[in-house]
Amino acid sequence: MPDTYKKYIKNLNLVSKELQNQPLEKVDESVKNLKKCFDIAYNNNCFKLYNYDKELQDKLKLKLFSKLTKHSASLTFLAIQILAANAIMSKNNFPKREYYFDxxxxxxxxxxxxxxxxxxxxxxxxxxKLNGVLTWASGYKIFDHLLIGFHHKDSEMEVLTEFKEIKGFTIVDTPETFVGQALNTVNIRLENFFVKDEDIVSTNPIGNYTKNKSLSKTVHYALYGLGLGALDYINDEKFKNISKKKLKKIKKDLLNSNDGEELDKIRIKLFNLLQNIITLSMIIDGGKSILKEKTLQRYYRELIMFNANGLNQKIKKLFVEEYLLNN
Known part of the structure; x- marks a missing residue:
């Protein structure tokens, strides 16, 4: 294994230990606490996967989410975003990428x-000049810049700008959520909001984003990391061993697949497995499992947060079909 890989994993383990000492039960609701956790990972270069070749990036991303998600899915949610922004800049050879990588x-x-x-x-x-409404922009007051997608004629474009209220860029509201409130997700109104040519990251035919997203394993990795966390809270050895084997099997299928349709089906299997693991673990623990400071009830909410993200009509239909087939 390359020394760079070993160095990254060693560093990631140290970050994980530091995160463990944070008040994790508060990270889901407190922007301040989530920002502190994000900065711990950011300042220790956990998100600089662009420094590695593509094959190694995927392995490191799985390791990253396997470590982060058990501490905070909100932290992983932010990690997904900054990794995506960096990857988009790298893929498009954005001239100002080194500036924005910082x-x-x-x-x-x-x-x-x-x-x-x-x-x-x-x-x-x-x-x-951009016009429209951006919904569900997460990380306000945690991220300092924002990659915005927009349409111009027949093109789908992306541009980087500061993530703050300035002329033409207005924060409309911050919706209340039952999970991930600390993400500080906002809706933004753009009114003739000026962005510079030099900050345009990509220009592609409309539909390019949907095409590329269908092959992404990012949400799968995040769900898998949540599963690893849940295993630590199973108080029944037989149930724990069976769950571990099932999770390992899905991980193997995930790593071996690069087919969009198959990945969608694997996502559904992974979600259903985790829902069963977390729910049954809470049943085994009894009434105390619903206490706010308990981890399993947070994992249950975070599971829904991850799986509600990025769902297209095709995946929604597959979930319904899976339910009808097995019930």
Missing amino acids: KKCGIAINHLRMKGSFVTAKKCKGGY
């Missing part, structure tokens, strides 16, 4: 997979 960049691009145009642009001197 920033904390979130993303607001999921609306690109929806039908219609939520954010549109008009070309102007030196850049574009």
Whole structure:
């Protein structure tokens, strides 16, 4: 194994130990506590996977989520975003990527997979003026920059800008959620919001984001990391051993697959397995499992948070079909 890999894993283990000492039961609700955890991982270079070749990046991402998610799924949610922003900059050979690699960049691009145009642009001197509403932009006051997706004519484009209220960029509200409130997810209104040509990261035909997302394993890795965390809270050895074997089997299928349709089915199997593991573990523990400071009830909510993210109609239909087939 390359020394760089071993060095990364050693560093990740140290970060994991430091995170363990944080008040993790508060991280889900407190922006301050989540930011502290994010900064611990960020300042120790956990998110600089662009320094490694593609094959090694995937292995390190799995290791990263396996360590982070058991501490906080909200932290992993932010990790997914900054990794995505960095990967998009790298893939497109963005000229200013080195500058932005030193920033904390979130993303607001999921609306690109929806039908219609939520954010549109008009070309102007030196850049574009954006109009529309960005929903579910996470990491406000944690990220300092934001990768925004928008449509211009027949193109799907992405641009980097500061993540703060300035002219044409207004925070509309911060929805209340039953999980991940610390993510400080906001809705943003763009009104002739000017972005520079030099900050345009990518330009592709409309539909490019949806195509690439279908082959992503990121949510799978996050769910798997949550499963590893849940195993530590099973208070029945037989149930624990069986669950460990089932999770290992799905991990093997996941790592061996690069087919979009198969990955969708694996995601459903993984979700259903984790739901059963977490729910049965709570039943075994009894009434105390619903106490706010207990980890399993948080894992249950975080499981829903992960699996509600990035669902297209195709995956939703597969979930329904799976339910009807087995009930």
